[in-house]
Amino acid sequence: ADTTDVATGRVFAPPSVRTAAREAGVDPASVSGSGPGGRITAADLRAAIDARARSTDDDGRTQAAPEDAGTADRSRSATTSGGGDSSGTADRDRTLAMPATRRIARE
Amino acid sequence: MVMGDVTTGTDVLVIGGGPGGYVAAIRAAQRDLDVTLVEKDAYGGTCLNHGCIPSKALIHAADVAHEAGTAEALGIHADPAVDAAALADWKDGVVDQLTGGVEKLCKANGVTLIEGTAAFSGEHTARIAHGGDGQGMESVEFEHAIVATGSRPIEVPNFPYAEEAVWSSRDALGAETVPDHLVVVGAGYIGMELSTTFAKLGADVTVVEMLDDVLPTYEDDVKRVVRSRAEELGIEFSFGEGASDRRETADGIEVVTETEDGEESVYAADRVLVAVGREPVTDTLELDAAGLEPDADGFLETDAQGRTDLDHVFAVGDVAGDPMLAHAASREGIVAAETIAGEPAALDAQAVPSAVFTDPEIATVGLTEAEATAEGFDTVVGEMPLRASGRALTMDETDGFVRIVADEPSGYVLGGQVVAPEASELIAEIGLAIEMGATLADVAGTIHTHPTLSEAVMEAAENAMGQAIHTLNR
Amino acid sequence: MVMGDVTTGTDVLVIGGGPGGYVAAIRAAQRDLDVTLVEKDAYGGTCLNHGCIPSKALIHAADVAHEAGTAEALGIHADPAVDAAALADWKDGVVDQLTGGVEKLCKANGVTLIEGTAAFSGEHTARIAHGGDGQGMESVEFEHAIVATGSRPIEVPNFPYAEEAVWSSRDALGAETVPDHLVVVGAGYIGMELSTTFAKLGADVTVVEMLDDVLPTYEDDVKRVVRSRAEELGIEFSFGEGASDRRETADGIEVVTETEDGEESVYAADRVLVAVGREPVTDTLELDAAGLEPDADGFLETDAQGRTDLDHVFAVGDVAGDPMLAHAASREGIVAAETIAGEPAALDAQAVPSAVFTDPEIATVGLTEAEATAEGFDTVVGEMPLRASGRALTMDETDGFVRIVADEPSGYVLGGQVVAPEASELIAEIGLAIEMGATLADVAGTIHTHPTLSEAVMEAAENAMGQAIHTLNR
Ligand SMILES: Cc1cc2nc3c(=O)[nH]c(=O)nc-3n(C[C@H](O)[C@H](O)[C@H](O)COP(=O)(O)OP(=O)(O)OC[C@H]3O[C@@H](n4cnc5c(N)ncnc54)[C@H](O)[C@@H]3O)c2cc1C
Numbered sequence A: 001a002d003t004t005d006v007a008t009g010r011v012f013a014p015p016s017v018r019t020a021a022r023e024a025g026v027d028p029a030s031v032s033g034s035g036p037g038g039r040i041t042a043a044d045l046r047a048a049i050d051a052r053a054r055s056t057d058d059d060g061r062t063q064a065a066p067e068d069a070g071t072a073d074r075s076r077s078a079t080t081s082g083g084g085d086s087s088g089t090a091d092r093d094r095t096l097a098m099p100a101t102r103r104i105a106r107e
Numbered sequence B, C: 001m002v003m004g005d006v007t008t009g010t011d012v013l014v015i016g017g018g019p020g021g022y023v024a025a026i027r028a029a030q031r032d033l034d035v036t037l038v039e040k041d042a043y044g045g046t047c048l049n050h051g052c053i054p055s056k057a058l059i060h061a062a063d064v065a066h067e068a069g070t071a072e073a074l075g076i077h078a079d080p081a082v083d084a085a086a087l088a089d090w091k092d093g094v095v096d097q098l099t100g101g102v103e104k105l106c107k108a109n110g111v112t113l114i115e116g117t118a119a120f121s122g123e124h125t126a127r128i129a130h131g132g133d134g135q136g137m138e139s140v141e142f143e144h145a146i147v148a149t150g151s152r153p154i155e156v157p158n159f160p161y162a163e164e165a166v167w168s169s170r171d172a173l174g175a176e177t178v179p180d181h182l183v184v185v186g187a188g189y190i191g192m193e194l195s196t197t198f199a200k201l202g203a204d205v206t207v208v209e210m211l212d213d214v215l216p217t218y219e220d221d222v223k224r225v226v227r228s229r230a231e232e233l234g235i236e237f238s239f240g241e242g243a244s245d246r247r248e249t250a251d252g253i254e255v256v257t258e259t260e261d262g263e264e265s266v267y268a269a270d271r272v273l274v275a276v277g278r279e280p281v282t283d284t285l286e287l288d289a290a291g292l293e294p295d296a297d298g299f300l301e302t303d304a305q306g307r308t309d310l311d312h313v314f315a316v317g318d319v320a321g322d323p324m325l326a327h328a329a330s331r332e333g334i335v336a337a338e339t340i341a342g343e344p345a346a347l348d349a350q351a352v353p354s355a356v357f358t359d360p361e362i363a364t365v366g367l368t369e370a371e372a373t374a375e376g377f378d379t380v381v382g383e384m385p386l387r388a389s390g391r392a393l394t395m396d397e398t399d400g401f402v403r404i405v406a407d408e409p410s411g412y413v414l415g416g417q418v419v420a421p422e423a424s425e426l427i428a429e430i431g432l433a434i435e436m437g438a439t440l441a442d443v444a445g446t447i448h449t450h451p452t453l454s455e456a457v458m459e460a461a462e463n464a465m466g467q468a469i470h471t472l473n474r
């Protein structure tokens, strides 16, 4: 995905991702966002940090994966509790993708 | 075939005009499908006519009167008198405005409205009986059908709703007077909302409940706040007792209850409100004509798109089972409509919020701490008691708390439990947090307006991170 | 050096104990820094003692009385009497509880509290004067300082607050009686909140405002709702007039106003409340001793971490300029504290919400439609009028709307404007949406509880997508 599809170049990233970016010394605007419209997720940031660590370290400021960005794995498959649920919703995967993302994934 | 039968065709036949049905009809029409909505009774269904809306109108009015009458600490002296008949009129006006609105919205979106009772007559046909008996039958051929026939209150043996002294929730909401003594059978959310309302309007209320506490599906500390407030309002609770019999007396009735051990008690009352649950409405539908069969409890089972066993017949709302809530019904209606329109819709919401409009309100969404742990999360919990909230203090309402449940160390917000004034509004933010995959740091990192109750959501997140400002961290 | 001077050392000296200072102090202490907080007057600052909290307490009480007194349509008849002195007592109790809480929280987190007035005596030293004159001076050597000295009401020529009949917002909030006639100079948020409050408590209120409408920073349709409701409360507005002079009369004062063209008007009153804005407090600080200089308006300029021109001296809250709001002050305090602790904090919030507690409330966050377009976004807007909200109808409060501003086609939520009961709470969800980079589809795809006002947020998002259920789409 593009860094951003938004005309103004404003970077869309949640507060925790912005903090983690600062901690890692990464400019969020340089991260390629995978969310709808280029929104930057924690995983995107982690990928950017990993990529930077793999490329030769330019200023010696490579850091361990920052605490917030290092935990971004969104693939869990616990189920919602739907006791007595007959509407077919009991076995849904908890994918932890946002509503719009889930819809795009289905399309 | 009945005389004068006319057959029309439609892309989507929606049976039932409640929040499941009318929302499905409108969305399907917005997707350029030809939609016919059949309603036998009143647009808006249970919710607008005999449920959510009239109950919240009465609750609001009872709150206004009660709050003013108990604000001496604030220097406010009032002795409000409630004219129950005028209150009923106002409430009816609210209902009329909304149901009229639903009708207009359906028409404006191009939905064809038919008044009558629909029953299947084949896999792709239904017959609609209009008001009169047998007269004006018509047949509809449909590509797809959405069953949204809702639910009705369960009756308890010896307490037939046909008796004047025995109230269903619908009767209670239609009352033109406030009974002196009201016995409420059932301390679920409907029983608790209406007990609170009638107590505030001046009734002596006794609640009889088979289980040993109010609101069975909620956590202990949630129940405790609401139960003690109810007790402060003068509501008396008799737990561990089921209503077994009813006796007519000169000036009302007596409600006989029985414990598990067969011990009897008797409560005198003017009215008894039975609120022990709701059952699906499928009996008018002749489901077998379409080749459908409800489950043992009478519900229609559905998949993630709301499809029944027949690919072209959907069921949404209360008739399709838990959670029997208006907003769940509406979402199911939207998903069914979009699926029929060929869109990739699914009932994949992480969390369906639910609210109880007691005093204070309760609202929850997603997982409790215990549920999260049972699902295998490394659960972390943060809380903000309302007594530490500036806004709550300025409202003289400090009972309750905001709790947020998250996974550690990812920080993902998994659930929230709120007991507070406006809990039903506060839960929206936590719901969005869950759907967005927001972390505690995201919620804590979002600036919240001062002074508001929503700051408590932020503060609960900070508390879960061990760095709350306004509460001591564990 | 003054006799008896003691010098102590501290990692972080915080000057001023308002929502900027005390929050900074607690967060710094949570990061294991040695923190000293100096407050000359009362913990909690303007906000807890003479601002947010007492105003919201009075607004709440006025609402309770007013609502009960005007609920005849609901069948509620009450004629509430307000004992203004008892109300003041209750309000003072709320303030005491909160300020006492702040003191306790500071101590529990290990903050050293000093009562006195701090002034710089060097780049790394300050002198603190305790209550008495010159006596009990002490010196503090600090690694870092956080200036959080707040603001005070601006005085208008000929209207000195020292006069009994001339009220600052602080005097108004401290009043033990309700004036019969109140003239309010200034229709900003403080003027509008207090006009509404005193009108509801029974005063005849006239608002004099230099500009041609209320609440200059808000959009026309937002102002309109609040202004007409104020007019319904009997508040009279005189726009285009500035207060120029004051005359004492036998039974009160006269406020003389002047238009741009020099036309005079005269308003008789018991009290005049001057609410024309607030100015930073730096005069007691001897900034030059540290080598600091405020800007032309007296504010301390700061960077994204809250640093002044000196790397080790930070300024937070009202003294650091707009937005002069308590929650902005607190966030700035947190960022300054975390920066001092070596963390990568920054004032990078996309949006700082703000609320006006008028009737109905106003709350906004992020960009308006015009602002978004000016910033280069392809703006799309969705709205839900409250008259289409079931919850609003059940509250008998249908003036207002929820508006959501987004970018097209990305759908990113950029802002929201809410005019509604509980607007201050509803805005939290839109704030989170903006911070998370949520899209309209995310907000619309999140199930919202029925019946709530927060459904209007979802519905506004759907409206922006051209598929609202409960409003007609453009
Ligand atoms: C007192 C009370 C308070 C409540 N409060 C809340 C609340 O605050 N929040 C909340 O979310 N939920 C609340 N509920 C629950 C809510 O009312 C239901 O979940 C909701 O109404 C379900 O919507 P539905 O469309 O499935 O069915 P319903 O609203 O029951 O509508 C079904 C409609 O179908 C019609 N119908 C049935 N059979 C036929 C037929 N054969 N042909 C034609 N028409 C037919 C009926 O006349 C009815 O109008 C409350 C319920 C009660 C009783």
Ligand SMILES: Cc1cc2nc3c(=O)[nH]c(=O)nc-3n(C[C@H](O)[C@H](O)[C@H](O)COP(=O)(O)OP(=O)(O)OC[C@H]3O[C@@H](n4cnc5c(N)ncnc54)[C@H](O)[C@@H]3O)c2cc1C
Residues within 6 Å of the ligand: B449, B450, B451, C015, C016, C017, C018, C019, C020, C021, C038, C039, C040, C041, C042, C043, C044, C045, C046, C047, C048, C050, C051, C052, C053, C055, C116, C117, C118, C119, C148, C149, C150, C151, C169, C170, C190, C281, C284, C285, C316, C317, C318, C319, C324, C325, C326, C327, C328, C329
């Ligand atoms: C009537 C009114 C209503 C308001 N309502 C709201 C609202 O609803 N929401 C909102 O967000 N904002 C509201 N505000 C604004 C809010 O009060 C301020 O934005 C907030 O108080 C700023 O916090 P602060 O910490 O910067 O300064 P302050 O709260 O002003 O605190 C500064 C403190 O520093 C102390 N101090 C000053 N100089 C020295 C010194 N030299 N040595 C020691 N101590 C010193 C002062 O005594 C004071 O206690 C309201 C303001 C008013 C007047």
